[in-house]
Amino acid sequence: MQFYNQLKRQKQEFIPITAGEVKIYACGPTVYNYFHIGNARAFITFDVLRRYLEYRGHKVVYVQNITDIDDKIIIRAQEEGMPFNEFTAKYIHAFQEDCAALGIKPPSYQPRASEVISDIIDAIQLQIKKGYAYELNGDVYFDTSALPEYGMLSGKKTEDLLPGARVEENTLKKHPADFALWKRSKPGEPFWDSPWGQGRPGWHTECVVMSRKYLGETFDIHAGGIDLLFPHHENELAQALAMSGKLLANYWLYNGFLNIEGEKMSKSLDNFFTARDILHQYSAEAIRFFFLSKHYRSPIDFSREIIDESERAVNNFYSALKSVNYLKIVAQPNDSYATQEEAFIQAMDDDMNTAKAIAVLFELTHQCKNVNLPYSEREQAALMLVKLGEVLGFFQNLSDRLKETLPELSQELIQLLINYREQARREKNWALADQIREDLISLGIELRDTTEGCIWTFKS
Numbered sequence: 001m002q003f004y005n006q007l008k009r010q011k012q013e014f015i016p017i018t019a020g021e022v023k024i025y026a027c028g029p030t031v032y033n034y035f036h037i038g039n040a041r042a043f044i045t046f047d048v049l050r051r052y053l054e055y056r057g058h059k060v061v062y063v064q065n066i067t068d069i070d071d072k073i074i075i076r077a078q079e080e081g082m083p084f085n086e087f088t089a090k091y092i093h094a095f096q097e098d099c100a101a102l103g104i105k106p107p108s109y110q111p112r113a114s115e116v117i118s119d120i121i122d123a124i125q126l127q128i129k130k131g132y133a134y135e136l137n138g139d140v141y142f143d144t145s146a147l148p149e150y151g152m153l154s155g156k157k158t159e160d161l162l163p164g165a166r167v168e169e170n171t172l173k174k175h176p177a178d179f180a181l182w183k184r185s186k187p188g189e190p191f192w193d194s195p196w197g198q199g200r201p202g203w204h205t206e207c208v209v210m211s212r213k214y215l216g217e218t219f220d221i222h223a224g225g226i227d228l229l230f231p232h233h234e235n236e237l238a239q240a241l242a243m244s245g246k247l248l249a250n251y252w253l254y255n256g257f258l259n260i261e262g263e264k265m266s267k268s269l270d271n272f273f274t275a276r277d278i279l280h281q282y283s284a285e286a287i288r289f290f291f292l293s294k295h296y297r298s299p300i301d302f303s304r305e306i307i308d309e310s311e312r313a314v315n316n317f318y319s320a321l322k323s324v325n326y327l328k329i330v331a332q333p334n335d336s337y338a339t340q341e342e343a344f345i346q347a348m349d350d351d352m353n354t355a356k357a358i359a360v361l362f363e364l365t366h367q368c369k370n371v372n373l374p375y376s377e378r379e380q381a382a383l384m385l386v387k388l389g390e391v392l393g394f395f396q397n398l399s400d401r402l403k404e405t406l407p408e409l410s411q412e413l414i415q416l417l418i419n420y421r422e423q424a425r426r427e428k429n430w431a432l433a434d435q436i437r438e439d440l441i442s443l444g445i446e447l448r449d450t451t452e453g454c455i456w457t458f459k460s
Ligand code: AMP
Pocket: 027, 028, 029, 030, 031, 038, 039, 040, 041, 042, 043, 223, 224, 225, 226, 227, 228, 255, 256, 257, 258, 259, 264, 265, 266
C-alpha cells in the first residue's frame, strides 16, 4: 500500500508503526457555522481511508478534533450575543448530525480544544523550557528561528515568510514567521488562567496537543485539506519536534480543494453550499460518489450536472442489485469475482485511487445485469459489488433502499393507466386494453384482475 507522503514529496510504501494498527489524526471543523461540502470532501476522503485500512485488516484509531476555541468563533459568538460554549454547542451538534447524514463513521475519539487546556499549558511550558518559545506581554510565541527543521513539511523557508496573510503580526516578535501558542485575551473574550495571564490557546497548539494526547508522540497518518499544510500542520510539526525531537506523524496526506468557479469553496469567501442544504437536493451516496470518482489529491469543480450523474450512477448500483433480488440471495460468496477484488485492492493501494476502484464497481454492476450470464454468477457479482462498495462507504442503508417502493407520482401514473385500461374494456376496445397490459409488463409491472378490481405488482 502506497500513499503520497507530503513530508517526502513522493509516494511511499505505507508501514504502520505497530503492525496491524494504524493511528490517524484528521483535523476536524472549526465550529462557527454549518460545514460546507468543501469540508465534506475532507471528511469523506479520510472516512474512506479509514474504511479501506480496516478492510485490509488493520485496527484503526481515528481521531478527529473539534476546534471550539478560535478567533472567528469568538467574533461570531459575540455578534450573536451568546456565550461561546453555547454558540459552539449548536454547531458541534449540527456537525455530528451532518456527518451521520453523509454516512461518515464517528471517530474513535473526538476531543475538543476547550477540554484539553491544562495539557496545552503543559505543552507550552515545555516548549519555553526547551528554548523554542518566548513570552511577549501575555502572548507566547514559537521561535521559528530556533528550529532548523522549520519548513520541512511545506518546503517554505522562514526567510520567505513575511508578515501578513495568516501569520499573526506583532512588531515585537523575533521573526515574522513566529506564531502564537497562547494569546492574551482582550476584555470580554473567553479566557483561561495560565502562567502568562488570562488567555486562550492558538489553533496550532490545540491540534498538536490533542493528537499527541490520544495517539502518542509519533503516530502514523496526519490528514486534512491542502490548506492545512501551511501554516497549520507545519506549526504542529514544529512544536512536536521542539517538545520531543520526534516527528509528529510519519505520513502526511492532503485532499485537494473543492472549487467553485475556479476558487476554493470557503466560509470566508462566502461561496459555499452547506452539506445540510446539498443533502436536501442529493443523496449522501451521490455526494460521496461525486468526490470518489476523482482522485482525492486533484482539485474538483463543484458541478450540479456531475452530481446528477453521480446520483444516476448510484441508482444504477441499486437497480443492478434489484435485478438479482439481492435481499433474497442465499448463495455464499465464492471466488468468481476475485479478479475484480484484486483490481479494487490494486487501485486503492495506489495512493487511494478511488476513481479506478469505482470503475471496478461499474464492471460488477454490468455483470449483475448481464442476462446472458448464469443467474448464480450474477448473484456473485452482486455480493462482490456490495462488499467492495461498502469499503468506500456506499450501501449503508441497503435494505431500505432495496425495499423502497416507487415514489407516489409513479404509483399514481400506474393507477391512471389501469383506469384507462378499464375504460377501454368497458368500451370493448380489447386491443387497446391488451396493449396497455403488455406495455406495463414490458416495464416490469404485472396486472391481475380480481373481484376487487385490477391490482398491480412488480413482475417476479
Ligand atoms: P475548517 O473547518 O475550515 O478548519 O476545515 C475543515 C476541513 O475541511 C479541513 O481539513 C480543511 O482543509 C477542509 N477544507 C476546507 N475547505 C475545503 C475545500 N474547499 N475543499 C476541500 N477541503 C476543504
